[in-house]
Amino acid sequence: MKLTNYFKSFLDKEVNLNPGRITLLDERTETITNVLNESDKFKENFIDVIPQGSYAHKTIIKPVKDTDEFDADILLYLEEFTEWEAENYVQELYQFFRDNSTYRDKVSRKTRCVTINYANDFHIDIVPFIERHGDKYVTNRHDNTFELTNPEKYTEWLDERNRITKHHFVKVIRLIKYIRDYKRTFSVKSIILNTLLGEQVNDAALLEDENCYSDIPTALYTVMKKLKSYVESNYYMPTIADPGETEENFGDRWDQAGWAIFRSKMIYYSDKITDAYEETELDKSVSKWQDIFGDCFKKPETKAQDQNAANRGLVSFNNTEQQIADLGFPLRINPVYRVRLNGRVDKKDGHRNYDLNTQGNKVGKGRWITFSIKNVNVPQPYTIYWKTLNRGEYAMQTDCIRGQIVPGGDTHKEPTSFKGNHFVECYIVKEGVCVAKDRQSVIIL
Numbered sequence: 001m002k003l004t005n006y007f008k009s010f011l012d013k014e015v016n017l018n019p020g021r022i023t024l025l026d027e028r029t030e031t032i033t034n035v036l037n038e039s040d041k042f043k044e045n046f047i048d049v050i051p052q053g054s055y056a057h058k059t060i061i062k063p064v065k066d067t068d069e070f071d072a073d074i075l076l077y078l079e080e081f082t083e084w085e086a087e088n089y090v091q092e093l094y095q096f097f098r099d100n101s102t103y104r105d106k107v108s109r110k111t112r113c114v115t116i117n118y119a120n121d122f123h124i125d126i127v128p129f130i131e132r133h134g135d136k137y138v139t140n141r142h143d144n145t146f147e148l149t150n151p152e153k154y155t156e157w158l159d160e161r162n163r164i165t166k167h168h169f170v171k172v173i174r175l176i177k178y179i180r181d182y183k184r185t186f187s188v189k190s191i192i193l194n195t196l197l198g199e200q201v202n203d204a205a206l207l208e209d210e211n212c213y214s215d216i217p218t219a220l221y222t223v224m225k226k227l228k229s230y231v232e233s234n235y236y237m238p239t240i241a242d243p244g245e246t247e248e249n250f251g252d253r254w255d256q257a258g259w260a261i262f263r264s265k266m267i268y269y270s271d272k273i274t275d276a277y278e279e280t281e282l283d284k285s286v287s288k289w290q291d292i293f294g295d296c297f298k299k300p301e302t303k304a305q306d307q308n309a310a311n312r313g314l315v316s317f318n319n320t321e322q323q324i325a326d327l328g329f330p331l332r333i334n335p336v337y338r339v340r341l342n343g344r345v346d347k348k349d350g351h352r353n354y355d356l357n358t359q360g361n362k363v364g365k366g367r368w369i370t371f372s373i374k375n376v377n378v379p380q381p382y383t384i385y386w387k388t389l390n391r392g393e394y395a396m397q398t399d400c401i402r403g404q405i406v407p408g409g410d411t412h413k414e415p416t417s418f419k420g421n422h423f424v425e426c427y428i429v430k431e432g433v434c435v436a437k438d439r440q441s442v443i444i445l
C-alpha cells in the first residue's frame with residue numbers, strides 16, 4: 001500500500017532536517033558570507049557564496065545516529081588572484097580563518113576546502129571556486145592543480161529531475177540516504193547516489209504511466225524499480241558521468257567492491273519496497289515498510305493532534321491560496337505537453353544575477369526575480385496563468401500568504417520579501433482545460 005500519510009509523517013518527524021537546524025545553517029552561512037565579503041583579503045575578488053551539494057539540492061537529512069553529524073558545502077566564488085597558484089587558495093582561506101578569533105579554534109583544511117566545525121552537530125565546507133576562460137574550477141592544494149567542475153549545472157540537472165517527479169525526487173533521495181545511514185549495510189557518496197537515482201528519472205516514464213510519480217511512495221517505487229534494472233545489467237561498476245558535463249567519472253571515487261555491495265543492496269531494497277508497496281493488507285504493508293525504515297515508520301498523529309500542534313504559538317492569517325480548478329479550469333495534465341519555469345534573480349549593486357535553479361532556488365531578501373516561460377510545447381492558442389504562494393512564519397505574521405491565480409504573459413516578476421520556503425507556479429490553459437503546469441521553489445534566506 002502507498003500509505004502516503006505515513007510517508008509524509010515519517011519524513012517530517014524522522015528524516016528531514018528540522019527547521020531549527022536549517023535556520024542555524026542559513027544564519028552561519030550568511031555570517032561567513034559577510035565576513036569574507038567585507039575582508040581586506042577577499043573583498044576585491046569576492047563574487048558570491050553559492051550553496052553546493054546536499055545544501056543546494058535540499059537533500060540533507062537529520063543525523064540518524066547520535067554520533068552522526070550533517071554537513072553543508074558552499075562555494076566561495078572568486079575572481080582569480082593572478083599572483084596565486086592553485087595551492088594558495090585553500091591555504092590563504094585557511095589562514096584567513098585562523099587569524100580570526102571567532103573561527104580560530106573551529107577551522108581545519110582539506111584538499112579542496114576549508115572546514116568550519118561548529119559545537120553542535122554540523123560543519124560547513126568552504127570550497128574556493130573560480131572561473132578561467134569561461135570554464136569553472138575548484139582548487140587542489142595537494143596537487144597544485146585547478147580541477148574542472150560545474151556544480152551549478154549539476155544543481156540545475158537535479159532540479160529538473162525534481163520537477164519531472166512533481167517535486168518528489170528530493171524526498172526519494174532523502175529516504176534512500178536514510179536507509180543508508182540507518183541500516184549501514186552499504187556505503188556510497190551522496191553525489192554518486194543522487195546521480196544514480198537521478199539517471200532513472202525521465203519524461204518517458206510519464207508517457208508509460210502518467211501517475212508513476214504521483215506521490216512520494218509511488219515515486220520511490222518507480223525510481224527503485226528502474227535502479228534495480230540498471231544495477232542488474234551492470235555487474236561491473238559502470239561509468240558514472242557527471243551530469244554537470246565536466247567529463248568527470250564519479251566512479252573514479254569508488255571501487256568495484258563498493259559497487260558490488262551497493263548493487264546487491266539496491267536489488268534487495270527494491271524488492272522490499274515493491275513488496276511493501278504492492279501489499280494490499282494495511283497491517284502487513286505497515287510491517288513491511290517498517291522492515292525497511294524501522295519502527296519509527298508508523299501511523300501519523302490524528303488530524304486533531306496535528307492541528308493542535310500546528311496552532312501552538314501561531315498567529316491568525318487568511319488562507320488565500322487558489323487552485324486552478326477554482327477558476328473553472330479542470331486540471332487534466334497531458335504528459336505529452338511540457339512547460340518549464342525559469343526564475344532569474346535580477347542584478348543588484350554588489351550582487352550578480354543568476355538562474356535560481358543553479359543555486360538550489362535560494363535567494364536573499366530584497367531582490368527581484370523575473371520568471372520566464374521556457375520549453376513550452378503546447379500548441380497555440382493558450383492562456384498563461386500565474387500563482388505566487390508565500391509560506392512560513394513571516395508571511396503568516398503579516399497575513400500575506402497570497403496564492404491567488406492571475407492571468408499573465410510569458411514573464412512574471414516578484415520581489416523576495418519574506419524569509420521561508422515559497423513557490424511560483426504557471427499554468428497553461430487550452431480550450432478551458434489546464435493541460436500543463438510547472439512550479440519553481442523559492443527559498444528566501
